[in-house]
Amino acid sequence: MSTGILPPISARRRRTDRLMSGLFYAATGIALVPLLLIIGYLIKEGASQFSAAFFTTDPTGNFAGDIGGIRSAVLGTIEMVAIATLISVPIGIAVAIWLVEYGKRSKPAAIIRYLIDVMTGVPSVVFGLFIYVSLVETGIGGSGFAAWKGSVAISLLMLPIVARSSEVVLELVPNGLRESALALGAPRWRVIATVVLPTALPGLITGSLLAVARGAGETAPLLFTVQAAMGINFNLSERMNSLPLEIFNDVQSSNPAVVTRAWGAALTLVLLVLAITLLARIVAGRSRLKP
Amino acid sequence: MSDPKPLQDNPMTQDPDPLEPHTGESAAEDFASSEVPELVANDSEQAMPAGRRSHTITTQGLDAYYGDNHAVRNVTIEYAPNSVTSMIGPSGCGKSTVLRCLNRMHEEIPGAYATGDIRLDGMNLYAPDVDVVAVRRAIGMVFQKPNPFPTMSIADNVAAGLKLAGIRGADKDETVERSLIAAGLWDEVKDRLSHPGIGLSGGQQQRLCIARTIATQPNVILMDEPCSALDPIATLKIEDLIHELKRDYTIIIVTHNMQQAARVADLTSFFLQGELVEIGGTDQIFTNPTDSRTEDYISGKFG
Amino acid sequence: MTVEAGSVGERSMLERSPMARLPDRALRWILTALSFGILLLLVYFFGKLSLESVDVFQHQGILSFVFSNDWNPSKSQFGGLALLFGSVATALIALVIGVPIAVATAVFIVELCPSRLRSPLTILVELLAAVPSVVYGLWGVFFLIPRLRPFEQWAADTFSFLPWVGGPVAGPSYFIAGLILAIMIIPVVSAISREVISTVPTDHKEAALALGATRWEMIRTAILPYSRSGISGAAMLGLGRALGETIAVTLVIGNAAVIGHQIFDQGYSLAAVIANEFGEASAVPLYSSALFACGLLLFIVTLVVNGLARYIVSLGDIERRVERARRSERKSAAAPGGAA
Numbered sequence: 001m002s003t004g005i006l007p008p009i010s011a012r013r014r015r016t017d018r019l020m021s022g023l024f025y026a027a028t029g030i031a032l033v034p035l036l037l038i039i040g041y042l043i044k045e046g047a048s049q050f051s052a053a054f055f056t057t058d059p060t061g062n063f064a065g066d067i068g069g070i071r072s073a074v075l076g077t078i079e080m081v082a083i084a085t086l087i088s089v090p091i092g093i094a095v096a097i098w099l100v101e102y103g104k105r106s107k108p109a110a111i112i113r114y115l116i117d118v119m120t121g122v123p124s125v126v127f128g129l130f131i132y133v134s135l136v137e138t139g140i141g142g143s144g145f146a147a148w149k150g151s152v153a154i155s156l157l158m159l160p161i162v163a164r165s166s167e168v169v170l171e172l173v174p175n176g177l178r179e180s181a182l183a184l185g186a187p188r189w190r191v192i193a194t195v196v197l198p199t200a201l202p203g204l205i206t207g208s209l210l211a212v213a214r215g216a217g218e219t220a221p222l223l224f225t226v227q228a229a230m231g232i233n234f235n236l237s238e239r240m241n242s243l244p245l246e247i248f249n250d251v252q253s254s255n256p257a258v259v260t261r262a263w264g265a266a267l268t269l270v271l272l273v274l275a276i277t278l279l280a281r282i283v284a285g286r287s288r289l290k291p
Numbered sequence: 292m293s294d295p296k297p298l299q300d301n302p303m304t305q306d307p308d309p310l311e312p313h314t315g316e317s318a319a320e321d322f323a324s325s326e327v328p329e330l331v332a333n334d335s336e337q338a339m340p341a342g343r344r345s346h347t348i349t350t351q352g353l354d355a356y357y358g359d360n361h362a363v364r365n366v367t368i369e370y371a372p373n374s375v376t377s378m379i380g381p382s383g384c385g386k387s388t389v390l391r392c393l394n395r396m397h398e399e400i401p402g403a404y405a406t407g408d409i410r411l412d413g414m415n416l417y418a419p420d421v422d423v424v425a426v427r428r429a430i431g432m433v434f435q436k437p438n439p440f441p442t443m444s445i446a447d448n449v450a451a452g453l454k455l456a457g458i459r460g461a462d463k464d465e466t467v468e469r470s471l472i473a474a475g476l477w478d479e480v481k482d483r484l485s486h487p488g489i490g491l492s493g494g495q496q497q498r499l500c501i502a503r504t505i506a507t508q509p510n511v512i513l514m515d516e517p518c519s520a521l522d523p524i525a526t527l528k529i530e531d532l533i534h535e536l537k538r539d540y541t542i543i544i545v546t547h548n549m550q551q552a553a554r555v556a557d558l559t560s561f562f563l564q565g566e567l568v569e570i571g572g573t574d575q576i577f578t579n580p581t582d583s584r585t586e587d588y589i590s591g592k593f594g
Numbered sequence: 595m596t597v598e599a600g601s602v603g604e605r606s607m608l609e610r611s612p613m614a615r616l617p618d619r620a621l622r623w624i625l626t627a628l629s630f631g632i633l634l635l636l637v638y639f640f641g642k643l644s645l646e647s648v649d650v651f652q653h654q655g656i657l658s659f660v661f662s663n664d665w666n667p668s669k670s671q672f673g674g675l676a677l678l679f680g681s682v683a684t685a686l687i688a689l690v691i692g693v694p695i696a697v698a699t700a701v702f703i704v705e706l707c708p709s710r711l712r713s714p715l716t717i718l719v720e721l722l723a724a725v726p727s728v729v730y731g732l733w734g735v736f737f738l739i740p741r742l743r744p745f746e747q748w749a750a751d752t753f754s755f756l757p758w759v760g761g762p763v764a765g766p767s768y769f770i771a772g773l774i775l776a777i778m779i780i781p782v783v784s785a786i787s788r789e790v791i792s793t794v795p796t797d798h799k800e801a802a803l804a805l806g807a808t809r810w811e812m813i814r815t816a817i818l819p820y821s822r823s824g825i826s827g828a829a830m831l832g833l834g835r836a837l838g839e840t841i842a843v844t845l846v847i848g849n850a851a852v853i854g855h856q857i858f859d860q861g862y863s864l865a866a867v868i869a870n871e872f873g874e875a876s877a878v879p880l881y882s883s884a885l886f887a888c889g890l891l892l893f894i895v896t897l898v899v900n901g902l903a904r905y906i907v908s909l910g911d912i913e914r915r916v917e918r919a920r921r922s923e924r925k926s927a928a929a930p931g932g933a934a
Contacts, residue, residue: 009808017808024706027698028715031784034777035722038733045736091628098625104401112629114904115636121831121896123838125865126889129872130639133646133886159632176438180500183396184507185428186455187614189621194455198442217726220840220869244728248841251732266729277724281717414608421608422615429608457614 049264083151092162128221150226165207209280219244342538353407377556431509437496439488474502494525649883665851687772700787731845766848779832790824830903
């Protein structure tokens with residue numbers, strides 16, 4: 001086709017272009033393979049477990065015979081993550097508000113930002129250890145292992161995620177809105193409460209949900225703070241079952257039925273987390289703030 | 292239409308320590324001696340059919356900085372009540388910065404600060420015991436880009452000023468209607484007050500922002516290039532509105548558009564490189580400026 | 595409610611009662627206090643871990659804890675080098691595998707893929723982050739290890755001339771752990787890279803295309819140089835994430851406290867040792883102190899990696915570059931006149 005005025009592109013350049021585009025395609029495919037493999041494998045191994053009894057009975061702890069379902073693990077995870085959310089979301093958003101509305105580009109704000117990044121990178125197992133020495137070993141709250149301590153450990157993980165994502169969203173609120181509210185003679189707290197937060201709300205929800213998804217899947221911090229229990233327990237100051245721990249314990253069993261239960265629990269956990277993540281995406285899609 | 296009165300005779304200027312009202316090089320004497328707006332002549336707050344008596348703003352030796360950038364230098368100017376004063380000049384001449392100093396929005400920018408003296412009818416806006424929130428309540432501002440609050444309906448946007456300022460007990464519906472009428476928007480939106488404010492056209496949004504500003508009953512309205520994002524027809528409506536509004540408010544408008552300054556302003560001030568070059572009656576500035584730099588700018592030699 | 599001009603007394607108009615000012619101050623203080631609570635928390639956190647680690651440091655010295663290779667709790671020998679090595683080795687393997695894929699994915703999503711595929715692909719890649727680490731670990735143990743073994747053995751035999759490759763293939767290994775970590779860091783690295791790449795100004799891209807560049811040449815000349823530091827920062831954050839990952843690594847690294855010579859050997863990592871041995875250790879003060887020291891070491895590594903990541907990203911921060919250029923210009927211009 002390259003006739004006349006249009007100079008032809010050299011074959012070598014065209015080949016390189018094709019090759020590189022092909023590599024980019026391939027890499028994206030490779031990135032998605034594990035996701036499909038994992039989900040496929042989970043469904044293959046775990047879906048057979050799904051039954052009414054699986055979700056309505058507690059693990060019995062018996063090595064053989066009736067090993068029970070995962071009801072207490074599901075409820076425990078929900079309860080502990082809910083408490084962790086109640087702790088981490090308000091604090092995380094408050095810190096984000098401080099960073100965006102007050103700290104801005106000051107030195108102290110830079111330090112807090114750095115610390116939040118560091119906190120995001122702190123291994124969850126180290127948070128678990130930390131809560132173990134400061135809350136469990138000392139027997140604070142009248143007992144050793146307790147669900148609320150697990151919630152605190154999870155909230156330490158969630159806090160930086162909430163703070164960081166909220167900060168990004170609050171930064172996206174157009175400055176003109178703040179200025180026009182201030183110019184109307186509004187005190188800063190009212191500007192924040194009636195203009196900034198409502199405008200940023202979908203984004204704040206998204207960030208919080210992503211943090212919840214991360215918190216729900218964490219195992220390591222629970223190992224040293226809650227430990228597992230069999231039955232349902234709504235008492236926050238005692239041991240409580242949870243999905244990640246149930247999986248972690250079951251998979252080490254030598255009874256194949258118990259190992260299979262781990263797969264059922266894993267599929268449940270993944271579905272739970274995926275649902276939260278997708279919900280976060282949908283909320284984000286409604287946001288009026290586009291970066 | 293425009294009849295500035297001699298500032299020296301203004302009975303409302305109860306300045307405890309009267310300012311030297313003009314910069315040395317300004318031709319202020321010319322405008323000061325020009326005409327007198329009748330509606331300001333009676334000074335009492337009772338029955339002023341023509342409008343409400345608004346306040347004078349004066350700056351004395353105003354310097355403004357962004358960090359170590361000295362953006363405004365030693366500006367001394369007086370904005371007369373119930374009149375429109377325009378500020379013109381090339382980009383970066385400091386006119387918007389001066390405007391933002393007047394209601395202390397300048398200091399919202401990290402690292403920005405101002406020194407000097409700004410007075411609203413003699414009351415120093417930068418005195419230590421003055422509350423910046425109260426300053427902004429008394430001096431409203433309309434921004435370059437129309438920015439209604441995206442989460443609120445049309446009515447809520449207008450009432451937002453009341454809510455944000457914590458004014459209670461006001462009749463919300465009545466305020467909304469009165470402000471929208473004053474902003475010339477009532478007929479266009481009265482049937483869809485509960486629709487979102489961001490659904491309006493650009494020009495309507497800007498008038499909504501003006502309605503929002505006057506709902507809080509400020510005394511002075513600052514306008515920062517309010518028409519620069521609007522089409523000519525919307526611009527014309529806003530300019531008509533500005534004419535209406537000066538019955539009740541002191542209006543200060545920054546504009547890039549010299550024709551606009553000529554159309555709406557009673558007084559025009561010209562800024563260059565952070566300094567006030569001159570201020571005078573709009574006709575005089577545009578036909579017979581004192582300073583050669585003004586003349587060069589007006590005639591399009593630069594800027 | 596109106597402020598009538600004439601009725602305004604001196605000053606009263608510009609003041610508010612202290613009561614009215616209170617909420618503003620209160621909010622400011624509360625928010626500031628909460629923010630600095632994070633500082634206090636991390637200081638306390640650091641102090642507590644240090645305190646708990648003192649025992650083992652006194653027992654054999656900090657240097658010996660970090661740099662000697664003899665993790666033998668039953669003989670009270672706590673040399674953590676093999677653990678540190680395992681953490682670093684698996685994280686590096688993860689970077690080598692994960693970062694190119696993640697960056698290529700980001701480029702593909704931003705520049706090459708049809709626009710209607712963009713958001714589904716984004717969501718799919720990010721769903722990788724939604725899979726809990728224990729599930730990754732399980733999948734590694736039951737799926738990846740048995741299926742990859744023949745390939746690993748083949749690779750070990752064929753490429754034995756390469757350093758760190760060869761020998762008999764153990765089931766769990768550095769390689770498997772690194773591979774799983776690579777999958778786990780892909781969403782993080784890819785998300786940040788995508789953000790960085792989408793901030794490349796259209797002008798730059800169009801300038802390259804208008805000069806007759808092919809799409810790949812445009813990517814190479816306009817996009818990658820512009821976003822290099824952002825991508826490096828993303829990789830560092832991925833590194834931090836990989837270093838600290840616990841459960842997945844515990845399940846697939848083999849938990850042998852030795853320094854392996856091949857990537858297909860078994861090993862151990864700092865995080866894994868804590869998760870694995872804490873149960874037995876809690877009864878032995880010195881042992882548990884050693885595990886706290888592992889946690890402390892891990893925290894310090896995280897701190898350094900994050901600091902490094904921030905620094906690298908800041909080098910490429912356009913705003914800062916512009917700011918720097920401006921400042922030097924202002925200095926050279928100096929003198930009067932320059933108002934904004």
